[in-house]
Amino acid sequence: MSKFLKIYENCKQVSEKILEAREKDLFFRVISHLDADGIAAAGITSHFLLRMGANFHLRIVQQLREENLREIQESKESIFVFTDLGSGQIGIIEKNLPPESVIIMDHHPPEKETTIHQANPHLWDINGATEISGAGITYLVAKSIDNSNMDLAPLAVVGALGDRQDKGEQHRLNGINAEIVKDGINKGVLEETTxxxxxxxxxxxxxxxxxxxxxxxxxxxxxxxxxxxxxxxxxxxxxxxxxxxxxxxxxxxxxxxxxxxxxxxxxxxxxxxxxxxxxxxxxxxxxxxxxxxxxxxxxxxxxxxxxxxxxxxxxxxxxxxxxxxxxxxxxxxxxxxxxxxxxxxxSGYMGWLIKPGTITQMEHLQSFHGGKVIDDRIIGTIASIAISSGIIPQDKPVLAFAESGEDMVKVSARATDYQVQRGIDLGAALRSAVKEISSEATAGGHNIAAGAHIPIGTETKLLQILNKIIKNQLGENGASNESKY
Known part of the structure; x- marks a missing residue:
């Protein structure tokens, strides 16, 4: 069975769990991420739940934290649905919610094995950073519930583009994303041009x-x-x-x-x-x-x-x-x-970023600290624009910081496709690094884009640890230290 058929079967199994919950008239509590992909995934989920006549409540969050789960853990007769997040937070989900009442539709690497019903491309060696988004996975589940949901294909494409997955020739969507585009074209709800x-x-x-x-x-x-x-x-x-x-x-x-x-x-x-x-x-x-x-x-x-x-x-x-x-x-x-x-x-943030002295260079990393100047919800976007556009050097990953309140700092890490090809995996690096920072620190994400929350004052320590981890990642993969640029 091809990996594509395996993910379709995976989504079919999750759709059956959703249909079973609907037959029991359970209340759906949906939590999704606040970026374009997460909102598109939430839109797809809301559509198919409304079409099923299900009762549900939707919440959009910047990051899945234990307090989010504690707020809903006493909910009776509920099914808990996570879209565009959850796979990287399986530990805290299992700690706070009954696994048999949880459904995850996500494209981030799973934190660990679980009995939770989840649709995730990484379970089948499909790249969740480039081949399918959170909205895309949610769309496949929706399509498995009922083929009439194929009219939601545009939202899956919107989510994939929001996650910068247009990595193909001339910025075309590849992998399962391309199959979803075909669905939309066949349904008459999408057109592809140059x-x-x-x-x-x-x-x-x-x-x-x-x-x-x-x-x-x-x-x-x-x-x-x-x-x-x-x-x-x-x-x-x-x-x-x-x-x-x-x-x-x-x-x-x-x-x-x-x-x-x-x-x-x-x-x-x-x-x-x-x-x-x-x-x-x-x-x-x-x-x-x-x-x-x-x-x-x-x-x-x-x-x-x-x-x-x-x-x-x-x-x-x-x-x-x-x-x-x-x-x-x-x-x-x-x-x-x-x-x-x-x-x-x-525009204002980019003007701040290009001022001399803003970027700090290390051997295998570069970073900038937005402090209270840059909104922690936007720091990741600034990092993405900076490295993708060449405003900052593209030979090393960038780590961006912004204070996020409650004595915590939001960390956004971004790399280029070339850096990933050399062996860099920012998601793995951050997950490993935060373990040495603090029990309050959390991290997750893909090889090319990842994020974390760490206590204020631990930024320098995180950079030092990450610099060593990335050095090891490059060495382990036999990559040359020569820059493409």
């Missing part, structure tokens, strides 16, 4: 779309509206308005799009700050939701995921779930306002 990967390609004036683009982050243009206007007017020389209305990327002719791409690539290569591959990534695969209205931010799956991520990071996850459930009009206006505030925050 185009300019600028944020807001259907909704924003061209200069604003360029300004808001952070993947890739374009030094000198991203976050700088005036510079974007000047670049488009003086260098690209395309009309930005038609009949006094601002044009969008989707309004451009093919000739204009070609010229814009050519000038952008030349600009990005000019200062020598970006590689040819990074510059050319401005063109790639785009996933369209044809059932959404044209010229709305929900029509482009990447922009959809950005909206959900903004809702979670700005403490408005309920708005994101409402959008997933089909709420539009006023709710969408609120979400767009939240996203605007979020982008302004990101």
């Amino acid at each position: 185009g300019i990967r600028l944020f807001g390609r259907e909704t924003r004036p061209i200069a604003t779309a360029l300004e808001y683009t952070t993947d890739p982050f374009i030094p000198g243009l991203s976050g700088n509206h005036g510079a974007c206007l000047k670049f488009l007017t003086d260098t690209v020389k395309i009309p930005l308005k038609t009949n006094n209305s601002w044009r969008t990327i989707s309004d451009l002719s093919q000739e204009e799009k070609t010229k814009l791409v050519s000038e952008l690539i030349q600009y990005m290569l000019g200062p020598g700050e970006m590689t040819s591959e990074e510059a050319q990534s401005i063109v790639g695969v785009i996933y369209i939701l044809p059932k959404e209205e044209k010229q709305t931010p929900l029509r482009d799956a990447r922009e959809y995921s950005a909206l959900l991520n903004a809702c979670g990071r700005m403490k408005k996850p309920g708005l994101g779930v409402a959008i997933c459930l089909g709420d539009r009009k006023k709710t969408l206006e609120e979400v767009e306002n939240v996203a605007t505030d979020y982008r302004e925050k990101l």
Whole structure:
């Protein structure tokens, strides 16, 4: 049996557990993560529970902690469902909840073996960082419950894009994600095309779309509206308005799009700050939701995921779930306002990050500490943008810190695909390191992206321990110490 068939069978078994709980009229208590993938997974779960006529309560959390579980452990006649989290916290779940009443739909590496019903790609040697997201696993379970749930495929794609799983050629989704895309196309709820990967390609004036683009982050243009206007007017020389209305990327002719791409690539290569591959990534695969209205931010799956991520990071996850459930009009206006505030925050944080002296270098690590300046819900996004865009050196993983209250610090660790190929596994490294820090410290995540919570004052110790662990990881895999860059 192929690994794909095994994960489908795994999801089928979990779906049977959900159907059994519904037949018993149990109350579903759903807990999901606050990022785009977690909110999309929560949206999928809410959809299929509503379609089943089940009673449920949904909660979105930044991190699964024991206090979250203690709050619900006395719930009678309940089934506890965890999406986009749970596998890395099996120990505290087993400690606080009856395992037979728990269901996990997650794509993070499992902490240990368990009797809990869980759908997880890592059980079948499928990479949960690149081949399927938490929303994707939840979608497969939903599809196993009823094939009519295939119309939820766009939410699985939105979740995968939110988790930056578009690692294929021209930023295409691979693995089981690609199979989910096929489901969506066959169902008529998804389209796949190639185009300019600028944020807001259907909704924003061209200069604003360029300004808001952070993947890739374009030094000198991203976050700088005036510079974007000047670049488009003086260098690209395309009309930005038609009949006094601002044009969008989707309004451009093919000739204009070609010229814009050519000038952008030349600009990005000019200062020598970006590689040819990074510059050319401005063109790639785009996933369209044809059932959404044209010229709305929900029509482009990447922009959809950005909206959900903004809702979670700005403490408005309920708005994101409402959008997933089909709420539009006023709710969408609120979400767009939240996203605007979020982008302004990101721009300010990136301005802080690029100041001299912000990054601390070690032999096998680099780090920066946001203290109370950077919101702990956003620190991971800043780390991702910094290393993926080349704002900071890409030869070593980055560790980012931000105070998160209650005398704790949020840690976000990010690596590149090349670093992972050399043998670096940030999830394993952090899980090992926090054991030497404090009993209060927790960690989890993938090889390429991971996170932790540690007590304030233990940051230096964590860095020292991680530096040694990563050195060992590189040595154990026979990797060269030579940088790709």
